[in-house]
Amino acid sequence: xxxxxxxxxxxxxxxxxxxxxxxxxxxxxxxxxxxxxxxxxxxxxxxxxxxxxxxxxxxxxxxxxxxxxxxxxxxxxxxxxxxxxxxxxxxxxxxxxxxxxxxxxxxxxxxxxxxxxxxxxxxxxxxxxxxxxxxxxxxxxxxxxxxxxxxxxxxxxxxxxxxxxxxxxxxxxxxxxxxxxxxxxxxxxxxxxxxxxxxxxxxxxxxxxxxxxxxxxxxxxxxxxxxxxxxxxxxxxxxxxxxxxxxxxxxxxxxxxxxxxxxxxxxxxxxxxxxxxxxxxxxxxxxxxxxxxxxxxxxxxxxxxxxxxxxxxxxxxxxxxxxxxxxxxxxxxxxxxxxxxxxxxxxxxxxxxxxxxxxxxxxxxxxxxxxxxxxxxxxxxxxxxxxxxxxxxxxxxxxxxxxxxxxxxxxxxxxxxxxxxxxxxxxxxxxxxxxxxxxxxxxxxxxxxxxxxxxxxxxxxxxxxxxxxxxxxxxxxxxxxxxxxxxxxxxxxxxxxxxxxxx
Numbered sequence: 228x229x230x231x232x233x234x235x236x237x238x239x240x241x242x243x244x245x246x247x248x249x250x251x252x253x254x255x256x257x258x259x260x261x262x263x264x265x266x267x268x269x270x271x272x273x274x275x276x277x278x279x280x281x282x283x284x285x286x287x288x289x290x291x292x293x294x295x296x297x298x299x300x301x302x303x304x305x306x307x308x309x310x311x312x313x314x315x316x317x318x319x320x321x322x323x324x325x326x327x328x329x330x331x332x333x334x335x336x337x338x339x340x341x342x343x344x345x346x347x348x349x350x351x352x353x354x355x356x357x358x359x360x361x362x363x364x365x366x367x368x369x370x371x372x373x374x375x376x377x378x379x380x381x382x383x384x385x386x387x388x389x390x391x392x393x394x395x396x397x398x399x400x401x402x403x404x405x406x407x408x409x410x411x412x413x414x415x416x417x418x419x420x421x422x423x424x425x426x427x428x429x430x431x432x433x434x435x436x437x438x439x440x441x442x443x444x445x446x447x448x449x450x451x452x453x454x455x456x457x458x459x460x461x462x463x464x465x466x467x468x469x470x471x472x473x474x475x476x477x478x479x480x481x482x483x484x485x486x487x488x489x490x491x492x493x494x495x496x497x498x499x500x501x502x503x504x505x506x507x508x509x510x511x512x513x514x515x516x517x518x519x520x521x522x523x524x525x526x527x528x529x530x531x532x533x534x535x536x537x538x539x540x541x542x543x544x545x546x547x548x549x550x551x552x553x554x555x556x557x558x559x560x561x562x563x564x565x566x567x568x569x570x571x572x573x574x575x576x577x578x579x580x581x582x583x584x585x586x587x588x589x590x591x592x593x594x595x596x597x598x599x600x601x602x603x604x605x606x607x608x609x610x611x612x613x614x615x616x617x618x619x620x621x622x623x624x625x626x627x628x629x630x631x632x633x634x635x636x637x638x639x640x641x642x643x644x645x646x647x648x649x650x651x652x653x654x655x656x657x658x659x660x661x662x663x664x665x666x667x668x669x670x671x672x673x674x675x676x677x678x679x680x681x682x683x684x685x686x687x688x689x690x691x692x693x694x695x696x697x698x699x700x701x702x703x704x705x706x707x708x709x710x711x712x713x714x715x716x717x718x719x720x721x722x723x724x725x726x727x728x729x730x
Contacts, residue, residue: 246347247271356452367472411460504723
């Protein structure tokens with residue numbers, strides 16, 4: 228569908244954004260306000276008990292560093308501009324009607340909103356099952372039901388993850404998930420979301436009846452989530468609950484509603500906008516960079532054939548805006564299946580796992596992090612890094628790890644029982660660190676050795692259908708072929724991590 232102008236299509240639009248305090252949602256809100264100041268209204272759903280608290284969270288968590296270009300653009304009118312265009316909404320998408328208690332405000336949103344965008348999610352791989360289920364699965368249901376009540380709604384845009392596919396290899400198509408469909412179809416029982424909801428409640432009630440402590444309850448619910456995910460063929464609780472959320476989004480029950488699902492891969496810092504390298508929080512692959520910079524990586528499992536599919540955050544946001552405008556201007560064809568877009572790089576500009584190790588070594592060799600200063604010192608010392616031993620399979624890595632780390636600690640624990648508590652503190656600390664590392668290896672293993680390639684045919688057609696003129700093609704770039712990975716990691720992403728996250 229040809230559009231005269233993406234920017235013009237955004238004029239006078241009212242958009243509801245859930246998960247407004249998250250990384251991608253902040254980029255999305257900032258980009259909309261920067262390219263189209265004549266938006267009618269952005270309603271930002273923020274988890275808060277009242278309007279004052281929602282406004283405070285917006286000021287503190289949303290309109291911060293990432294808005295600095297927008298702030299400079301509007302100068303002294305910046306605060307007035309934001310107050311005119313942005314309405315923070317206290318609520319909670321885990322509840323019916325998104326937890327919005329003000330009936331007048333609900334009616335206003337239902338009457339005015341043109342597009343609903345669902346960015347809300349909890350992304351921890353081993354999140355408590357009850358929390359992940361309420362947010363990623365039931366949250367999607369509440370957003371869908373709320374959207375059906377919006378009188379002039381033209382589109383519901385749901386942000387998911389490409390890894391709802393499970394642990395697959397080969398070409399992974401942009402196909403919607405059917406209700407109850409699992410990656411492990413032959414060997415897993417039937418997936419029923421209602422049953423999962425009852426199981427969550429039942430396990431919580433069981434833990435409370437047994438008077439489990441908060442820590443015991445947390446550990447039990449984390450393990451329960453991983454157990455249920457792996458039973459059906461997903462590697463962790465995050466992608467499992469996001470997959471069930473997608474299934475719900477696909478069940479519009481005959482309602483004439485346009486649903487588009489965007490599936491990003493591993494989202495990293497911005498390539499260009501609003502400025503290069505902006506990010507927040509230690510994201511999926513960033514744990515490795517942080518650990519490497521601290522000089523704590525001596526060996527690592529990685530394979531030159533494994534694909535590490537990363538995509539800068541501004542690419543995801545630009546794809547989201549183009550998909551939103553394109554489908555909002557396209558009448559519903561009556562098909563209740565959502566339209567799927569992969570925002571990924573593996574099909575056009577594949578990046579292999581071993582390259583990340585090279586980037587980390589190259590960067591921190593030239594730009595070492597500083598150790599904490601010792602007592603009496605004003606400054607720490609540069610941390611030296613060395614190129615790690617690379618193990619091409621997880622089994623070879625684990626053999627080395629057990630032989631050099633786990634087995635010596637077990638010997639020391641045995642000596643501890645013979646010689647008394649001499650080794651107790653050393654052994655306890657080492658054992659905790661080893662158990663943590665083993666858990667991290669278990670969680671990240673599916674992605675370190677991922678062999679799938681994400682088809683992005685729909686996304687490629689989206690670029691063509693939008694018919695962007697030259698200026699808008701530059702403004703809404705999201706073609707991964709333009710990414711130079713060497714330059715991006717060495718001059719943008721890792722420096723951005725050091726500046727905004729590691730500090």
